[in-house]
Amino acid sequence: MSKFKYDVGVIGLGYVGLPLAIQATSSKLKVYGYDINEKRVSDYNDGQSSIEDISNQELQKSLKDGLFLSADSKYLSDSEVIVISVPTPLTDYQPDLSFVRSAAETIAQHIVKEQIIILESTTYPGTTVEVLVPIIEDISGLKAGVDFYAGYSPERIDPGNEKWNFKNTPKIISGINEKSLQKIKAFYEKIIDSVVSVGGTKEAEMVKLLENTYRHVNIALINELAILCNMLEIDIWEVVDAAKTKPFGFESFRPGPGVGGHCIPVDPNYLSFKTRQIGKPVRFVELAQEINNSMPNYVVTRLLEKMNLLEKPFKNSNILILGVAYKKDIGDVRESPALGIIENLLDRGVNVKYFDPYVGEIDVKNQKINKEESLDNIKNYDLILVHTAHTEFEKFDFNNITVPIFDATGSSHYQNAERI
Ligand SMILES: NC(=O)c1ccc[n+]([C@@H]2O[C@H](COP(=O)([O-])OP(=O)(O)OC[C@H]3O[C@@H](n4cnc5c(N)ncnc54)[C@H](O)[C@@H]3O)[C@@H](O)[C@H]2O)c1
Numbered sequence: 001m002s003k004f005k006y007d008v009g010v011i012g013l014g015y016v017g018l019p020l021a022i023q024a025t026s027s028k029l030k031v032y033g034y035d036i037n038e039k040r041v042s043d044y045n046d047g048q049s050s051i052e053d054i055s056n057q058e059l060q061k062s063l064k065d066g067l068f069l070s071a072d073s074k075y076l077s078d079s080e081v082i083v084i085s086v087p088t089p090l091t092d093y094q095p096d097l098s099f100v101r102s103a104a105e106t107i108a109q110h111i112v113k114e115q116i117i118i119l120e121s122t123t124y125p126g127t128t129v130e131v132l133v134p135i136i137e138d139i140s141g142l143k144a145g146v147d148f149y150a151g152y153s154p155e156r157i158d159p160g161n162e163k164w165n166f167k168n169t170p171k172i173i174s175g176i177n178e179k180s181l182q183k184i185k186a187f188y189e190k191i192i193d194s195v196v197s198v199g200g201t202k203e204a205e206m207v208k209l210l211e212n213t214y215r216h217v218n219i220a221l222i223n224e225l226a227i228l229c230n231m232l233e234i235d236i237w238e239v240v241d242a243a244k245t246k247p248f249g250f251e252s253f254r255p256g257p258g259v260g261g262h263c264i265p266v267d268p269n270y271l272s273f274k275t276r277q278i279g280k281p282v283r284f285v286e287l288a289q290e291i292n293n294s295m296p297n298y299v300v301t302r303l304l305e306k307m308n309l310l311e312k313p314f315k316n317s318n319i320l321i322l323g324v325a326y327k328k329d330i331g332d333v334r335e336s337p338a339l340g341i342i343e344n345l346l347d348r349g350v351n352v353k354y355f356d357p358y359v360g361e362i363d364v365k366n367q368k369i370n371k372e373e374s375l376d377n378i379k380n381y382d383l384i385l386v387h388t389a390h391t392e393f394e395k396f397d398f399n400n401i402t403v404p405i406f407d408a409t410g411s412s413h414y415q416n417a418e419r420i
Pocket residue numbers: 011012013014015016017034035036037040085086087088099102103106120121122123155156157158159262263
């Protein structure tokens with residue numbers, strides 16, 4: 001019989017923490033979720049989920065099945081495993097571990113012997129043993145690996161992905177010593193189909209950075225080729241579709257208006273930060289950032305060229321943006337390239353509106369951007385930019401409209417569109 005009331009306590013109930021808490025509850029664990037954001041906790045307790053992958057019904061079912069959510073950290077003492085899934089953003093382009101530090105301080109105030117502490121936030125290699133563990137040891141006086149256990153496990157959640165979810169995506173795990181690793185393994189095996197151990201926490205931290213840097217670099221490669229192919233009058237989409245028929249040695253990436261979300265544009269900076277400590281830049285990361293960051297302006301240049309060909313002035317033109325989320329079928333606009341595109345268009349005196357059934361209000365340059373609630377007024381625009389390939393847009397027949405379309409997503413749905 002365990003001395004702990006909860007099998008797991010989750011710190012930080014956002015895109016990562018809430019799905020974890022819900023999965024653990026449906027795996028019949030006793031779960032406590034803690035978040036400093038009182039409003040968020042109170043909404044969740046009212047059955048209102050603000051996390052796209054978690055429906056209100058799922059949340060309500062978990063609450064009924066015993067999921068306990070609170071903005072009070074005192075229940076951490078009652079949790080055998082504590083998983084940290086707090087934000088790791090960039091502040092002034094530098095990794096910001098302040099949320100991880102404050103979570104570590106909170107844990108240290110409540111820690112009891114035999115607890116298992118797991119960091120899931122994305123971060124640079126070394127964080128678990130150089131930042132998290134020392135804070136807990138210094139404040140609590142307990143010894144890591146002996147009095148309590150610790151490790152790192154990167155999160156691989158992909159919002160909106162219907163095939164790969166929290167449970168069926170293999171989970172990388174690590175521990176600061178063998179005993180920690182075995183305890184962490186036993187925990188994740190209760191909630192995840194396949195668990196993959198790596199030798200140390202630095203390796204596990206690096207896995208996440210490799211995965212996201214790989215995407216970042218390959219997206220940059222295809223974006224650069226898209227720009228060059230346009231100049232050479234080569235259809236990049238036909239090239240990509242043909243290349244991907246190769247059954248080995250090639251993974252296809254598609255050009256687009258840039259990268260968004262809180263992973264791909266952010267995480268490679270954590271890698272650069274670490275390598276700069278040994279005086280070495282990650283040259284691939286820096287080049288990829290330069291290319292991907294230039295894509296929103298490139299899109300605007302292509303829109304301008306299109307209007308020129310139509311012999312219409314750009315200034316005061318009316319442009320409708322279809323989709324402003326950073327990826328299809330979700331409503332997240334964090335770091336979305338659409339924001340940079342809108343800012344550039346506003347600077348050029350263009351009247352911009354957007355239509356995105358997943359996204360509410362957005363502000364750019366402290367200005368609320370006008371939104372269409374339907375596509376009924378589409379013929380009033382001079383130009384349409386398809387920014388996000390939401391499946392919802394496929395219900396609408398774009399072949400019968402005369403307004404020119406520029407498609408930055410390469411979707412086959414817009415047959416008359418000019419593509420990026
Ligand atoms: N969102 C994704 O798709 C994704 C995927 C993989 C990894 N990650 C990583 O997971 C981590 C969490 O990301 P997220 O998207 O879930 O963030 P989020 O912003 O959606 O949620 C984080 C939550 O942590 C809470 N919080 C902050 N400091 C706290 C503290 N000291 N104590 C308790 N709660 C605290 C916030 O109030 C917020 O509710 C980040 O490191 C991120 O890079 C995110």
